[in-house]
Amino acid sequence: MANNNRNTLDIEAKHEQDFRRTILVVDDEPVNLRILGNILKEEYDIAYAETGEEALYVIKNQKDFLSLVLLDLHMPGGNGYMVLEEIKGSEDLRYIPVIVLTADESAEVESLRRGAIDFLNKPYDRPEVLKARVRRAIELSIDRNIIEATGKDALTGLLTREYFFQYAREYDKFHPEQEVDAVVVNISKFHLINELYGRSFGNRVLCSIADGIRSVARGCGGVACRSNADCFYLYIEHQENYDFLRKTLADRLIDISENHDIHFRVGVYPDLYHSAHLQQRFDRALQACNSVSKTTSLDMVAIYDNNMHEKELYEAKLLGDIEKALLENQFNVVFQPKYDIRSGEPELYSAEVLVRWKHPELGYIKPDFFIPLFEENGQIKELDRFVWREAAKHVRRWRDMYGVTMPVSVNVSRVDIFDPDLLEFLQKILADNGLESKDMHLEITETAYTDAVTTIVDVVNSLRDAGFKVEMDDFGRGYSSLNMLTSLPIDALKLDMGFIKGIAENNKEISMVEFIVNVARFLDVPLIAEGVENSEQYLLLKKAGCDVIQGYYFSKPVSSSEFGHLIERSGR
Ligand code: C2E
Numbered sequence: 001m002a003n004n005n006r007n008t009l010d011i012e013a014k015h016e017q018d019f020r021r022t023i024l025v026v027d028d029e030p031v032n033l034r035i036l037g038n039i040l041k042e043e044y045d046i047a048y049a050e051t052g053e054e055a056l057y058v059i060k061n062q063k064d065f066l067s068l069v070l071l072d073l074h075m076p077g078g079n080g081y082m083v084l085e086e087i088k089g090s091e092d093l094r095y096i097p098v099i100v101l102t103a104d105e106s107a108e109v110e111s112l113r114r115g116a117i118d119f120l121n122k123p124y125d126r127p128e129v130l131k132a133r134v135r136r137a138i139e140l141s142i143d144r145n146i147i148e149a150t151g152k153d154a155l156t157g158l159l160t161r162e163y164f165f166q167y168a169r170e171y172d173k174f175h176p177e178q179e180v181d182a183v184v185v186n187i188s189k190f191h192l193i194n195e196l197y198g199r200s201f202g203n204r205v206l207c208s209i210a211d212g213i214r215s216v217a218r219g220c221g222g223v224a225c226r227s228n229a230d231c232f233y234l235y236i237e238h239q240e241n242y243d244f245l246r247k248t249l250a251d252r253l254i255d256i257s258e259n260h261d262i263h264f265r266v267g268v269y270p271d272l273y274h275s276a277h278l279q280q281r282f283d284r285a286l287q288a289c290n291s292v293s294k295t296t297s298l299d300m301v302a303i304y305d306n307n308m309h310e311k312e313l314y315e316a317k318l319l320g321d322i323e324k325a326l327l328e329n330q331f332n333v334v335f336q337p338k339y340d341i342r343s344g345e346p347e348l349y350s351a352e353v354l355v356r357w358k359h360p361e362l363g364y365i366k367p368d369f370f371i372p373l374f375e376e377n378g379q380i381k382e383l384d385r386f387v388w389r390e391a392a393k394h395v396r397r398w399r400d401m402y403g404v405t406m407p408v409s410v411n412v413s414r415v416d417i418f419d420p421d422l423l424e425f426l427q428k429i430l431a432d433n434g435l436e437s438k439d440m441h442l443e444i445t446e447t448a449y450t451d452a453v454t455t456i457v458d459v460v461n462s463l464r465d466a467g468f469k470v471e472m473d474d475f476g477r478g479y480s481s482l483n484m485l486t487s488l489p490i491d492a493l494k495l496d497m498g499f500i501k502g503i504a505e506n507n508k509e510i511s512m513v514e515f516i517v518n519v520a521r522f523l524d525v526p527l528i529a530e531g532v533e534n535s536e537q538y539l540l541l542k543k544a545g546c547d548v549i550q551g552y553y554f555s556k557p558v559s560s561s562e563f564g565h566l567i568e569r570s571g572r
Pocket residue numbers: 336353354355366367368371380384387411412413443473474530531532533550551552553557
């Protein structure tokens with residue numbers, strides 16, 4: 001194998017000098033080597049091998065420098081098919097294009113099937129033809145490699161979303177009769193995994209889920225991609241049952257995370273009637289996936305069903321009506337009292353302003369249904385501004401009527417935070433009503449804080465500098481670490497309702513609440529509990545040291561005049 005060293009050195013030296021491409025010619029007959037070498041050497045650098053073994057040695061060591069392999073199929077020491085198979089079967093080598101050289105016409109189809117890009121018949125064509133085919137093969141493979149590189153997600157090696165949809169569309173074109181399922185896989189509490197175990201562990205979780213999905217896609221003849229962060233798409237032939245997917249993914253996770261509590265949710269949209277377009281099918285699979293509780297500690301599969309379809313239609317209707325609703329002002333606000341329970345008798349403390357939509361056909365609609373739609377279509381800013389203006393107007397009216405300035409809290413959606421005129425707008429509506437910034441508290445959800453920490457912290461700082469009190473809403477639903485919490489600017493913590501639902505003496509939930517009470521003490525801010533529905537919950541929260549209570553136990557959200565009466569009676 002004396003030749004190998006020569007080949008190696010030659011190739012590297014040449015590569016340093018200029019950017020001529022290098023071709024490896026493999027043939028056991030020296031005369032053939034010479035013929036091909038002579039035709040091609042003007043344009044390319046040529047390396048030679050006389051056996052399959054020698055060829056593989058050069059290919060493995062010089063894979064980054066080779067632009068093409070010309071491969072004789074019949075040689076001693078392992079025939080050409082063996083070399084071809086090894087190249088095409090290897091993740092590292094399969095990008096190198098191979099043209100096979102053969103005198104045997106029946107071998108042509110077989111070698112193309114095994115991954116050769118082209119073939120040249122012996123005896124060879126005219127040199128110009130041969131050169132043109134070599135050039136074409138190199139160009140083709142460069143194009144293909146560029147597509148492969150840009151089409152793949154760097155971390156997991158799965159397709160990118162864009163290429164995935166291209167492939168999926170192609171698939172539909174060639175298999176119009178095939179029933180295909182759109183599948184979405186999402187890792188539960190992925191933020192938390194990154195936070196608790198570090199990003200590199202998070203990446204391992206993503207890669208092992210990706211591996212599982214890739215093997216399922218291969219096994220079922222489908223395609224897969226990472227759509228974003230911890231969300232994967234899979235497009236495969238219709239399956240009656242998805243237990244196998246759940247099992248495959250769970251097994252992969254056990255391999256890396258026996259001591260960690262990592263779970264995933266799967267949503268499936270089986271398009272039995274080919275009625276929805278591709279994107280819509282994945283939206284529905286995602287909807288099914290989101291129907292599983294985000295905090296579940298099980299691996300769950302949900303199939304898109306009729307209820308989900310009805311919800312989708314309902315939302316589409318609402319979405320279509322938003323424009324008109326804003327124009328016709330179909331909204332009003334209600335007020336839910338908050339009570340201070342620190343001293344003996346609960347004292348009226350404030351109220352949360354909540355919006356309601358009086359839909360002309362559908363009646364009153366609760367914000368849980370429509371706020372996400374307003375956020376989606378970008379009109380939440382308009383709606384929120386309406387609510388804040390109303391809130392200021394009512395605070396002013398109560399003051400005029402009862403001589404008491406009762407501060408209220410309004411919800412500030414994450415979109416508002418990025419509005420450069422936010423502070424100015426708030427100051428203007430307060431000034432218009434003769435109020436001050438301390439008369440309007442701002443509720444910002446915890447998840448907004450974890451989204452874009454630096455921007456939010458800057459905005460919240462400027463709001464607080466201007467005298468606004470900022471309450472962190474739905475605390476405990478997001479995943480802010482305690483570490484981060486100490487550096488966040490806030491004036492109150494509002495405990496997520498989820499914690500209240502299951503509290504009872506001596507259970508896990510109440511110790512969680514006690515823990516959060518301590519966090520609030522540490523931050524030196526009041527803890528507000530919302531969603532308090534009965535006296536048992538109230539007494540437990542009071543005992544745990546909670547400061548302020550909001551919930552049906554005291555009052556449902558009420559109209560402005562009803563809340564006015566509460567102010568009147570509060571004797572403040
Ligand atoms: P939130 O800010 O967490 O508001 C509290 C929600 O809990 C309100 O629902 C309230 O009616 C409900 N609630 C209060 N006490 C109880 C109770 O004891 N038990 C139960 N089960 N629920 C209780 P609502 O009014 O339907 O609002 C839902 C969400 O919509 C709000 O959650 C808030 O995120 C959003 N939202 C409401 N109004 C506005 C607004 O003007 N702007 C924005 N951006 N979002 C709003």
